Every structure is written in C-alpha cells, then in structure tokens.
Amino acid sequence: MGEEPLVRWDWIGRNWPEILELAADNLVMALVPVAVALLAALPLGLAGARWRWFYQPTVGVVNVVYSLPSLAVFIVLIPVTGLATRTTVMVPLVFYAMAVLIPAVVDGLASVPDHVRQSAVAMGFTPLRRLLGVELPIAVPVVLAGLRVATVSSISLVSVGALVGRGGLGYLFIDGWQRQFPTPIIAGIVLVVLLAGLADLLLVLAQRWLTPWSAARVAARAQARPAAGERKGAA
Amino acid sequence: MGRLWQGGRAPAGDQGMHMITFDDVSKRYPDGTVAVDGLTLHAPTGEITVLVGPSGCGKTTSLRMVNRMVDATGGRILLDGVDVRTVDPPTLRRGIGYVIQQAGLFPHRKIVDNVATVPYLLGWDRKRARARAMELLERVGLDAGLAGRYPFQLSGGQQQRVGVARALAADPPVLLMDEPFSAVDPIVRASLQDELLRLQSELNKTIVFVTHDIDEAIKLGDRVAVLRVGGRLAQLASPAELLAEPADDFVREFLGRDRGIRRLSFVPGDGLRLRTDLTVPVSAEAASVRGTAEPWLAVVDGEGRPLGWVAREDLPDSGTLAGVPAAPYGAFVRERDSLRSALDAALLSPSGNALAVDGAGRVEGVVTRDELDAALARAAGGARG
CATH class of the missing domain: 3.40.50.300 (P-loop containing nucleotide triphosphate hydrolases)
Incomplete structure (x- = not known):
C-alpha cells in the first residue's frame, strides 16, 4: 500500500510557472485595492479628523460594506464587472482596506500632540503647510500600522475570489479540495503566508526609513528596559 | 471697573x-x-x-x-x-517668538531643523537656516552634538532650551x-x-x-x-x-x-558697611590675635578666600590658625547679591555675621549683625514710604 506523501514536490516542480502566475495575480489583486483605499482614506480621514460629524457616518458606511459576506458582494458585482475578473475581486477589497485605513488616518492625526500643533500655529505655519509639514508626517507611524494590517489581510482575502473563478493562490485550494489532493492546498497556504510576511517586512523597513524618529524611539524604549542605567541618547 | x-x-x-x-x-x-x-x-x-x-x-x-x-x-x-x-x-x-509649556518641538524633525523652523518658513535657504540654528543652540547653552538628534532623545530641560532657541531663530x-x-x-x-x-x-x-x-x-x-x-x-x-x-x-x-x-x-547689598578688621590670614600666629575683643574672627587662605569662623575662646596658645577648627560661614557677593543673600549668609554663620566677597570669591570684609539690623530697618522704612 503506497503511502501518499503530504507534499508531492514533483507536482510543484511541474506546475511552478502556473503557481508563480497565480501568486503574481494574487499580489496585484491584493495591493491595488490597498493603494486605492489609501488614496481614498487620506482625504476621508482628513475630513473625519477635522469634522467629527463626518467621521462616524463615513466609517459606518464602510463598516456596513465590510460586514457584507464577500460572496454576496461578488454575486451583486458580477453583472457589472463580470465573472472571474480582477475588478470583481478587488472592489470589495478596497472597502475592506478602507475600513482599516480611514480610522488609521484619523487616529494618526489625533496622535499629533496638542502642544505640537499649537506651536506649529504659533510659529506661523499656514494650515496647508502645517498639515503637510507637521501633522501628516507625525501621523505616519499610526497610518503605516494600519497599512500593514490592511495589506496582510488583503493578500489572504484575495483567495475568496476563487469562488467566483478569480482568487489568485485561492485557486490552488479549490483545485486541491476538488481532487482530494493536499499538495496544492499546502503550497497555496505557504505562498500566501510568505507573500503576506514579505509585504509586511517591506512595510516595516519603509517605516524605519520614513520615520527614524519613531523607530529610534521604540528601540530606545526596548533598550531602556533591560539596562535602565545606560540609556543611549537620553543625555 | x-x-x-x-x-x-x-x-x-x-x-x-x-x-x-x-x-x-x-x-x-x-x-x-x-x-x-x-x-x-x-x-x-x-x-x-x-x-x-x-x-x-x-x-x-x-x-x-x-x-x-x-x-x-x-x-x-x-x-x-x-x-x-x-x-x-x-x-x-x-x-513673534513663542515658547510653550512642553516645548512643543516637532518630534519628526532633528533638533537643528526644529530650531530652524521659522527661518525655513521665511524662505531662508537651508544652509543659512541651519547655520543660524547652530548658533542659537550654542547661545542657549546646548552642545552642538545634540543638533542631529530627535527631540525624544533630550531631557525635558534640554527640550525647553531648544524651544527657546527655536523662538529666537528669526531674531524676533x-x-x-x-x-x-x-x-x-x-x-x-x-x-x-x-x-x-x-x-x-x-x-x-x-x-x-x-x-x-x-x-x-x-x-x-x-x-x-x-x-x-x-x-x-x-x-x-x-x-x-x-x-x-x-x-x-x-x-x-x-x-x-x-x-x-x-x-x-x-534691596541691593552693596550699600552695606563692611568691617575689614575681623579678617585674619590662616598663616597668622594664634597668639598674635588672642588679644582681640571680638568673639569671632573670619579666617582666610593665602588668596583671601574664606575658610570659616574661629571663636576667640578656641584660640590655642601657640601655632598658626591652621590648626584651629573653623566653624561654617555664609558669604554673599557684595556687588551683585541682595540684602536677602546677606541676611542668609549671616544666618549660616554661628557668628551671626555675613562675609562679603568679590566676584572672585575673595573676602572684602564682614557685615556684622548690627549693620544688618540697621539695613533691615532702612528697608522696612522704605516699604512704608
């Protein structure tokens, strides 16, 4: 009785080009919605931070869309955007990412200390210059934290699209399940996790590079804990 | 109203x-x-x-x-x-320069750029603005090495100095x-x-x-x-x-x-009358000053700096004053300090007298309790008038 191995490497080897193609498709369908959502979340978040009355309804609408079962959304979209198209999969993902990113922008702007904002006003910043030069840069760490969550979940959510024929690596799950063949399923899971991990790592590096003042602060805090006596920098 | x-x-x-x-x-x-x-x-x-x-x-x-x-x-x-x-x-x-309670420094900008904020807003070129910022850091007593740091790396007092430097940057x-x-x-x-x-x-x-x-x-x-x-x-x-x-x-x-x-x-302390006959150098022979009528003498070192008070009854028969234990003293800088400092100096001395010193710390003379009394009375009179 020939024991079936959990992973058949020869299958992976034979189907590697297709797998890579699925991974690339998965990545595009995950990242484009996040980018679109970020572009939309910035003005909406700015408006929400400025006018509180605007914030709750906006988040409410986005959250309602977020709560809809994705399959239901796909079915509604198919007549408009077509079956098995990228657009059908990406539209709900834009809303999912927005549900994370709008609060992130609002929280990021709220993280600007009042005395910093006041001193910017007192130095003679115009409102636009204050926003671009002081408030948004200080909001970056909080926004990036939201962006990491949105990106990672978007990469894994794409696979749901396999139900309507376009799910990136999600295709491997359907394929493996239909054929009672675990290799594609495992390959799909590993690749989704790898892609998500890689994207997250890149965002962490971007954060280090964009906000050295914030990364250094975290490092200083971590350093201060074990050896309180020799805190670097805090002269 | x-x-x-x-x-x-x-x-x-x-x-x-x-x-x-x-x-x-x-x-x-x-x-x-x-x-x-x-x-x-x-x-x-x-x-x-x-x-x-x-x-x-x-x-x-x-x-x-x-x-x-x-x-x-x-x-x-x-x-x-x-x-x-x-x-x-x-x-x-x-x-208009503005300084607020928690300094209000921009956490995402280095110290030098924080200080140069208003010059940047006024459109100075980067080099000139930074040069000006460096000059101001020095002016408020901060090390130039701090220029490249971020605000969170500074203590509260240092941040506040940066806040003052920033307010002064465009020389308002x-x-x-x-x-x-x-x-x-x-x-x-x-x-x-x-x-x-x-x-x-x-x-x-x-x-x-x-x-x-x-x-x-x-x-x-x-x-x-x-x-x-x-x-x-x-x-x-x-x-x-x-x-x-x-x-x-x-x-x-x-x-x-x-x-x-x-x-x-x-009330300035420079109007106080000084007695210069109560000061003796530490190298003096004890025997030579034993005859004094004063209960306390101020001992000074070779440079004229105060060492302390010596009680007449503690003076030995022989040797210099170096061997005599000196009691603590209080001193004030006559050309700069107030009557309050003089009074404080007197209260710190068991003799009840204050030592007046010059800017270099050399004893100029002694303000006695009687002189302080008189000065306090004058000050009180001034308050009424």
Missing part, C-alpha cells in the same frame, strides 16, 4: 517705547464666558512683563491675543504701533512665553530661569511671560501684572513694589507668605 490699579509709581524704563499695548482688550466667548475683561497694559520695549494669576484669570488668552491665536472681541492690541488685527496671522506669528523683537518652565523639575526650572535672564541681558527682547507661579513672576519680571479670575488686572507693578505695596487683599493673598523676606531680594 476694569482697571483697579493703573496708578502708582511708573517702574524704571516706563518712559521708553511700548512694544506691546493692550488697549481696553476683552475676550468674550459666544457662551458668555468672559476670559479677559477690559485689560489695559503696556509691555515696554526690552523688558520682561509677566502676566501672573490663578487659573481662569485669562493670562494665556491675553498672551495668545498678541499673536492672534485668539482674537480679541473688544479693544485693540498694538504691536509696535500696529493693530495686530490688520496683519495676516501667519505673517504676524513669524515675527518680541517673545511670548506661555508657562515655559512649569513642566520641568524645580532645579532645572531655576537654571532655565537664570538662563533666560542671562539671555535677556544680552538680547533685550520685549518679553511677555505667563506663569501661575508668583515666585517665578517676581524673579523674572521687570514688571508684573497680577490678574484675577475673570480677566481683570488687579495690579501692575515692579516686583519690589508689588511685595511692598500689594494693591488689595487678593494680591496680598496671591503673593503668599514671607512677603517681607522676599522683598529683601530687591
């Missing part, structure tokens, strides 16, 4: 120009709250005017009306003769300071206050300084405006006058205890 106290003697320097004038200024909010009520006051050019009062007295609101962070609802504020409401706020603010004639030193510990606060006075002696800015701490007001102010809740001026006077003649019970109570002692800080 907005102005309870406009009279009194004009403090020194009042004859000069008024860089900032509050002319019957009020701030009334739509809900009916009155933050400032009919404030009339001049901040003379080159002086520190302190606004002091309990919370709710409108002192911060008054300050912020100068650079239009708050707009007055009544009256006018003139800055160098110009009504501030005719000037576009960002332009107005770039010409006017500085507004809103409780700038209240968030740091008392020792750092005292050194920041000293630093501000030192800077002011070099720069002669027109400063409006807001605090709730009357001691800070008295230490820093050329003139002190005491405000009461509801934004009314209770008294405007020099610190010495304020301590000597509080306008009413509110001011008296606000000034707190020890008013008499604190007033001595404003």
Whole structure:
C-alpha cells in the first residue's frame, strides 16, 4: 500500500510557472485595492479628523460594506464587472482596506500632540503647510500600522475570489479540495503566508526609513528596559 | 471697573517705547464666558512683563491675543504701533517668538531643523537656516552634538532650551512665553530661569511671560501684572513694589507668605558697611590675635578666600590658625547679591555675621549683625514710604 506523501514536490516542480502566475495575480489583486483605499482614506480621514460629524457616518458606511459576506458582494458585482475578473475581486477589497485605513488616518492625526500643533500655529505655519509639514508626517507611524494590517489581510482575502473563478493562490485550494489532493492546498497556504510576511517586512523597513524618529524611539524604549542605567541618547 | 490699579509709581524704563499695548482688550466667548475683561497694559520695549494669576484669570488668552491665536472681541492690541488685527496671522506669528509649556518641538524633525523652523518658513535657504540654528543652540547653552538628534532623545530641560532657541531663530523683537518652565523639575526650572535672564541681558527682547507661579513672576519680571479670575488686572507693578505695596487683599493673598523676606531680594547689598578688621590670614600666629575683643574672627587662605569662623575662646596658645577648627560661614557677593543673600549668609554663620566677597570669591570684609539690623530697618522704612 503506497503511502501518499503530504507534499508531492514533483507536482510543484511541474506546475511552478502556473503557481508563480497565480501568486503574481494574487499580489496585484491584493495591493491595488490597498493603494486605492489609501488614496481614498487620506482625504476621508482628513475630513473625519477635522469634522467629527463626518467621521462616524463615513466609517459606518464602510463598516456596513465590510460586514457584507464577500460572496454576496461578488454575486451583486458580477453583472457589472463580470465573472472571474480582477475588478470583481478587488472592489470589495478596497472597502475592506478602507475600513482599516480611514480610522488609521484619523487616529494618526489625533496622535499629533496638542502642544505640537499649537506651536506649529504659533510659529506661523499656514494650515496647508502645517498639515503637510507637521501633522501628516507625525501621523505616519499610526497610518503605516494600519497599512500593514490592511495589506496582510488583503493578500489572504484575495483567495475568496476563487469562488467566483478569480482568487489568485485561492485557486490552488479549490483545485486541491476538488481532487482530494493536499499538495496544492499546502503550497497555496505557504505562498500566501510568505507573500503576506514579505509585504509586511517591506512595510516595516519603509517605516524605519520614513520615520527614524519613531523607530529610534521604540528601540530606545526596548533598550531602556533591560539596562535602565545606560540609556543611549537620553543625555 | 476694569482697571483697579493703573496708578502708582511708573517702574524704571516706563518712559521708553511700548512694544506691546493692550488697549481696553476683552475676550468674550459666544457662551458668555468672559476670559479677559477690559485689560489695559503696556509691555515696554526690552523688558520682561509677566502676566501672573490663578487659573481662569485669562493670562494665556491675553498672551495668545498678541499673536492672534485668539482674537480679541473688544479693544485693540498694538504691536509696535500696529493693530495686530490688520496683519495676516501667519505673517504676524513669524515675527513673534513663542515658547510653550512642553516645548512643543516637532518630534519628526532633528533638533537643528526644529530650531530652524521659522527661518525655513521665511524662505531662508537651508544652509543659512541651519547655520543660524547652530548658533542659537550654542547661545542657549546646548552642545552642538545634540543638533542631529530627535527631540525624544533630550531631557525635558534640554527640550525647553531648544524651544527657546527655536523662538529666537528669526531674531524676533518680541517673545511670548506661555508657562515655559512649569513642566520641568524645580532645579532645572531655576537654571532655565537664570538662563533666560542671562539671555535677556544680552538680547533685550520685549518679553511677555505667563506663569501661575508668583515666585517665578517676581524673579523674572521687570514688571508684573497680577490678574484675577475673570480677566481683570488687579495690579501692575515692579516686583519690589508689588511685595511692598500689594494693591488689595487678593494680591496680598496671591503673593503668599514671607512677603517681607522676599522683598529683601530687591534691596541691593552693596550699600552695606563692611568691617575689614575681623579678617585674619590662616598663616597668622594664634597668639598674635588672642588679644582681640571680638568673639569671632573670619579666617582666610593665602588668596583671601574664606575658610570659616574661629571663636576667640578656641584660640590655642601657640601655632598658626591652621590648626584651629573653623566653624561654617555664609558669604554673599557684595556687588551683585541682595540684602536677602546677606541676611542668609549671616544666618549660616554661628557668628551671626555675613562675609562679603568679590566676584572672585575673595573676602572684602564682614557685615556684622548690627549693620544688618540697621539695613533691615532702612528697608522696612522704605516699604512704608
């Protein structure tokens, strides 16, 4: 009785080009919605931070869309955007990412200390210059934290699209399940996790590079804990 | 009745120009709250005017009306003769230095760029703005090595110095300071206050300084405006006058205890008569001074610096004074310190006498208890007149 191995490497080897193609498709369908959502979340978040009355309804609408079962959304979209198209999969993902990113922008702007904002006003910043030069840069760490969550979940959510024929690596799950063949399923899971991990790592590096003042602060805090006596920098 | 106290003697320097004038200024909010009520006051050019009062007295609101962070609802504020409401706020603010309580540094910018903020806003090129920032860091007593750090890497006191440097960056004639030193510990606060006075002696800015701490007001102010809740001026006077003649019970109570002692800080100590016959060098033979009628002698080293007091009854029959245990002493710098320092110095000595020293720490002479008594009596007489 020939024991079936959990992973058949020869299958992976034979189907590697297709797998890579699925991974690339998965990545595009995950990242484009996040980018679109970020572009939309910035003005909406700015408006929400400025006018509180605007914030709750906006988040409410986005959250309602977020709560809809994705399959239901796909079915509604198919007549408009077509079956098995990228657009059908990406539209709900834009809303999912927005549900994370709008609060992130609002929280990021709220993280600007009042005395910093006041001193910017007192130095003679115009409102636009204050926003671009002081408030948004200080909001970056909080926004990036939201962006990491949105990106990672978007990469894994794409696979749901396999139900309507376009799910990136999600295709491997359907394929493996239909054929009672675990290799594609495992390959799909590993690749989704790898892609998500890689994207997250890149965002962490971007954060280090964009906000050295914030990364250094975290490092200083971590350093201060074990050896309180020799805190670097805090002269 | 907005102005309870406009009279009194004009403090020194009042004859000069008024860089900032509050002319019957009020701030009334739509809900009916009155933050400032009919404030009339001049901040003379080159002086520190302190606004002091309990919370709710409108002192911060008054300050912020100068650079239009708050707009007055009544009256006018003139800055160098110009009504501030005719000037576009960002332009107005770039010409006025502003220091706030927690320094308000930009966490995402290096220290040097924080200091260069206003020069950047004014469109200076980067190199010139940074050079100016470096110059100011040195001026406020910060190491140039801190320039490349971020604010969170500095202590509270250092951040506050950066805040002062930033306010001075474009060399504005006017500085507004809103409780700038209240968030740091008392020792750092005292050194920041000293630093501000030192800077002011070099720069002669027109400063409006807001605090709730009357001691800070008295230490820093050329003139002190005491405000009461509801934004009314209770008294405007020099610190010495304020301590000597509080306008009413509110001011008296606000000034707190020890008013008499604190007033001595404003009586110069250089008028005290010195006795020079009570000082002996440590190398002197004990026997040669045993015949003195004085119960205590001040012993000084070869440079003339004080070593302590020696009691006549402790003097040995032979040897120099080096072998005699000296009792502790208090000293004050005669050309600089006040009568209060002299009194303090006397209280630190078992002899009850104060040592007067020069700027280099060499003993100039002794102020006896009798002389201090006389000086205190003169000071008290001055308070009545």
